[in-house]
Amino acid sequence: MDDKLTALLADVTDERLFAWTDPKMVGRAYGYLDKVECITFVDGQGIVARVHGTSDYYTKVFAGGDGDFDSVCSCPVGHRCKHAVAVILNASKTIKNGGCIAENAADCEIWKMAESSLAAARAKIEERERKILEQRQSKEREEEEFRQRIEKRRKEALAVFGAFLERAQDCQSRGDYDGVLKVLDEACKKTDDDFDFEPYGGELYGKIKDISRVAVDALECCKKSDAEKILFAHDAYTPSRYYASPTLLYETYWKDDGAAKFPAAVWHEVGDVLKSHLDDGGFVGECELYDLCHTVEDACDAYWRAGCGEDAFALRKRFTAKTDSWDSCADDLCRLGRRDEAKDFLLEAREFVRSPENEEWDDGHVLIDKLAEIYAGEGNFAYAAALLAESWLSLVGGINHCSDQYGLERILDMAGKAGCRQEVFRALAHEVDTGFPLRTKMCKNWHEPTSEPPTWPLPPTGLNLGIHKPLFSIDTHWWEAEAVLVVVAIHVGLLDEAARRYVALPGRPGGYFGVSHLDGLTDFEREVKTALFDKYPDVAAKICATQGYRK
Numbered sequence: 034m035d036d037k038l039t040a041l042l043a044d045v046t047d048e049r050l051f052a053w054t055d056p057k058m059v060g061r062a063y064g065y066l067d068k069v070e071c072i073t074f075v076d077g078q079g080i081v082a083r084v085h086g087t088s089d090y091y092t093k094v095f096a097g098g099d100g101d102f103d104s105v106c107s108c109p110v111g112h113r114c115k116h117a118v119a120v121i122l123n124a125s126k127t128i129k130n131g132g133c134i135a136e137n138a139a140d141c142e143i144w145k146m147a148e149s150s151l152a153a154a155r156a157k158i159e160e161r162e163r164k165i166l167e168q169r170q171s172k173e174r175e176e177e178e179f180r181q182r183i184e185k186r187r188k189e190a191l192a193v194f195g196a197f198l199e200r201a202q203d204c205q206s207r208g209d210y211d212g213v214l215k216v217l218d219e220a221c222k223k224t225d226d227d228f229d230f231e232p233y234g235g236e237l238y239g240k241i242k243d244i245s246r247v248a249v250d251a252l253e254c255c256k257k258s259d260a261e262k263i264l265f266a267h268d269a270y271t272p273s274r275y276y277a278s279p280t281l282l283y284e285t286y287w288k289d290d291g292a293a294k295f296p297a298a299v300w301h302e303v304g305d306v307l308k309s310h311l312d313d314g315g316f317v318g319e320c321e322l323y324d325l326c327h328t329v330e331d332a333c334d335a336y337w338r339a340g341c342g343e344d345a346f347a348l349r350k351r352f353t354a355k356t357d358s359w360d361s362c363a364d365d366l367c368r369l370g371r372r373d374e375a376k377d378f379l380l381e382a383r384e385f386v387r388s389p390e391n392e393e394w395d396d397g398h399v400l401i402d403k404l405a406e407i408y409a410g411e412g413n414f415a416y417a418a419a420l421l422a423e424s425w426l427s428l429v430g431g432i433n434h435c436s437d438q439y440g441l442e443r444i445l446d447m448a449g450k451a452g453c454r455q456e457v458f459r460a461l462a463h464e465v466d467t468g469f470p471l472r473t474k475m476c477k478n479w480h481e482p483t484s485e486p487p488t489w490p491l492p493p494t495g496l497n498l499g500i501h502k503p504l505f506s507i508d509t510h511w512w513e514a515e516a517v518l519v520v521v522a523i524h525v526g527l528l529d530e531a532a533r534r535y536v537a538l539p540g541r542p543g544g545y546f547g548v549s550h551l552d553g554l555t556d557f558e559r560e561v562k563t564a565l566f567d568k569y570p571d572v573a574a575k576i577c578a579t580q581g582y583r584k
Contacts, residue, residue: 062118213251245279304335
């Protein structure tokens with residue numbers, strides 16, 4: 034076999050293969066190691082082999098012009114595929130163990146079959162590339178036509194709103210302040226009815242902003258009462274006019290400057306008017322949900338500015354189920370000095386959202402986070418950490434939980450304030466190691482439950498976090514928590530723990546490649562390598578020296 038290909042095979046590592054193809058292909062290739070047969074070296078051509086997959090594929094691996102491997106395969110991928118990686122790994126193992134790869138002439142049976150299969154595969158690839166080119170050209174034509182339509186609409190929109198601005202400025206010059214406000218209202222409705230605002234970029238927004246600036250001056254000079262001015266600003270800023278919202282009006286009459294400008298009695302009147310809108314029950318249907326949330330929030334804000342926090346809490350509590358404002362109600366109670374009542378309210382709310390008819394799991398976790406925040410505000414960091422830990426554990430294995438490093442670091446930050454950071458980490462790690470594998474594990478049927486005991490139990494830490502059973506565990510991604518534990522162990526300073534866990538990954542359900550090939554964890558390998566191999570060479574040496582570790 035030629036020296037160049039032999040040298041490449043002798044230097045194969047997982048990291049090099051990651052760079053040559055991608056971690057996903059490498060991870061899948063390990064499942065094909067026992068399906069490679071008839072590995073043969075043909076002088077001047079490279080290695081050829083047959084791989085059993087969906088059908089029998091023929092794969093050729095050779096030294097490319099860039100000094101690395103190259104390959105062709107009769108599978109649909111055709112190039113740098115899992116079959117090629119499996120062939121490389123098998124050939125590399127033979128070379129590293131001092132063995133030899135069988136050599137044969139170009140007219141041998143395996144080579145003839147491979148050439149025939151690869152020729153058919155190349156024809157399919159060429160046809161596929163032709164269709165891809167046609168699709169790309171068609172897409173480019175569609176994009177150009179769309180760009181032209183948008184440009185036409187942009188010019189129309191600028192002309193329309195330029196005319197609105199001229200009318201507003203004309204009304205202002207004549208002292209017709211009510212006319213200015215009517216122009217602003219027409220402009221907002223125009224964006225709702227005739228123009229999707231977003232594609233036109235900053236120019237159209239600039240026109241609306243200029244009209245809004247003229248309207249601010251007009252509102253200052255018009256004969257409306259202070260409450261009417263605030264309410265006009267509110268109505269003009271409703272979320273249904275999001276893209277064209279006159280933010281200058283809202284900021285001038287509602288934000289901090291507006292709050293200081295108007296007395297408490299005015300804000301109380303504003304709150305009563307908005308409350309009457311809510312009492313009318315005019316907000317119905319999903320399309321008006323944002324308007325409802327916005328109105329409730331502003332009404333409660335108005336009552337707080339009026340010094341009527343009890344009224345704000347009572348109003349917000351009425352609409353918690355529709356506006357999803359449980360945590361805001363708890364904030365109101367805390368501002369009123371009723372912290373114990375806020376805790377009870379959050380626990381009751383969690384039971385409500387967790388009930389079968391609601392199933393608002395995410396909201397349940399938000400409520401636990403808010404409860405932890407209240408306990409932390411009282412200085413009870415240990416219990417706050419326990420609450421966050423329960424919430425985090427209940428999400429391990431959830432699709433939306435993938436690599437939630439931030440969540441775990443937040444728990445440990447809270448635990449650090451309580452002086453039990455490493456103990457909390459070990460308790461969480463123990464829960465992941467001994468709890469979740471008992472419920473589910475990676476297998477051929479993907480969701481097959483198992484009652485087998487874990488083969489890697491860790492000793493209990495003795496730290497009682499008061500953690501209850503998780504809310505739910507939907508499984509197959511629980512091992513992503515393993516990757517998070519490795520990274521966070523580094524940040525906590527448990528380097529031996531990080532090294533041990535990193536080395537243990539190949540033996541876990543899903544395994545090392547079950548973790549490293551996931552789309553949500555593409556930075557896992559890089560971060561661990563940087564933290565352990567580059568920053569902590571002593572730990573890297575422990576990893577490399579561990580039996581069974583594949584560098």
